[in-house]
Amino acid sequence: MTAREVGLPAEVPAEGLPESVTIWEVGPRDGLQNEQAVVPVEVKLELIDRLAGAGLTTIEATSFVHPRWVPQLADAEALLAGLTRRDGVRYPVLVPNERGLDRALAAGVTHIAIFASATETFARRNLNxxxxxxxxxxEPVVGRAVAEGLDVRGYVSMCFGDPWEGRVDPSAVVDVGRRLLDMGCSQLSLGDTIGVATPGQVDALIDAFTAAGTPVSALAVHFHDTYGQALANTLAALRRGVSTVDSSAGGLGGCPYAESATGNLATEDLVWMLDGLGVSTGVDLDALATASAWLADTLGRPSPSRVVRALRG
Known part of the structure; x- marks a missing residue:
């Protein structure tokens, strides 16, 4: 069954929302990094191409983390070498340190991301x-990258709750985020790494950033759906003016350093909501659901995405 057969969501625009949203697709990197069985690079390449074909214009392809820590992404060079790049599509990669930056530069990458923590405990567990x-x-990673003409995004993890430290004070997140922006990051992605946030917390954090002089245009959001709040939290962020949202095709993903982190917000679920709100994404929902259904079949299990399951059974 397709979206056209069941009927696309009724479009009822709401006031106070962005006219369009950029979806930062993290499926090939964040979505697959927790898979226990190594996914062949050919499968990853086909997934990326299918996602680009569905209209996604920012697809985080891989990470240059050390293979010992995330074996699933040990094929980063091979993947980038085999990538069929489409006009108008960005393929950022995650870079953990200067060695990772060296590898990214050698591979001809033009957009990178770094991954910071808003809490002491997670910084020690994730970054040592x-x-x-x-x-x-x-600092040297961002400085060198900017000098080389690369665009740098800053992820901030544990923005709302930390499994070891509990609720996170918005001021602590703002402090970390401001330091990344001052360092040269062009955008911050505010992560609900374990999926505990509620819309009121989202409002409070975005308000704290704007009160500190950070424009909303510099903010993106990255929600996990552990407690089923990812779409509600996304809508809260949109109402505050955020217009870049991270999501993962099929709802795959988690965090290898936080066991309570379950899947990301599913890109299909996000697109269904945005289509219904009249917010433009440029994404073909049928093509996207087909890509995620194909990946779920390849991985040998049902897709976590509600919309994929509804459209593809």
């Missing part, structure tokens, strides 16, 4: 650095 020490690691 203290909260302050992480910036010493990022």
């Amino acid at each position: 650095r203290s909260l302050d020490e992480q910036f010493a690691m990022f």
Whole structure:
């Protein structure tokens, strides 16, 4: 069954929302990094091409993290070498350190992302650095990347709750985010890494950033759906003016360093909601659902995305 056969969502525009939203697709990187069985590079390449064919214009392709830490992404060079790049599509990669940047530059990458923590405990567990020490690691990466003409995004993890430290104070997140922007990052992606946020927390965090002088245009959101709040939290962010939303095709993903982190917001579920609100994404929902259904079949299990299951059974 297709979206056209069941009927696309009724379009009822709401006031106070962006006219269009950029979807930052993280499926090939964040979505697959937790898979226990290694996914062949040929499958990853086909997934990326299918996603681009569905109209996604920002597709995070891979990460230059050390293979010992995330074996699933050990094929980063091979993947980028085999990538069929489409006009108008960005293929950013995650870069953890200067060695990762060296590899990214050698591969001809033009957009990178770094991954910071808003909490002390997660910084130590994920980066093996203290909260302050992480910036010493990022400064040369961002400085060199900007000097080379690369665009740099800053992920901030644990923005709402941390499994070891509990609720996270918005001021702590703002402090980390402002340091990344001052360093040279062009955008911050505010991550609900374990999926505990509610819309009121989203409002409070975005308000805290704007009160500190950060334009909403510099903010993106990245929600996990652990407690079923990802779409509600996204809508709250949109009402605050955020117009870049991270999501993962088929709802795949998690975080290998936080066991309570389940899947990302499914790109199909996001597109269904945005289509219904009259917010433009440029994404063909049928083609996207087909791509995710194909991936689910390849991985040998049902798609976590509600919309994929509804459209493809």
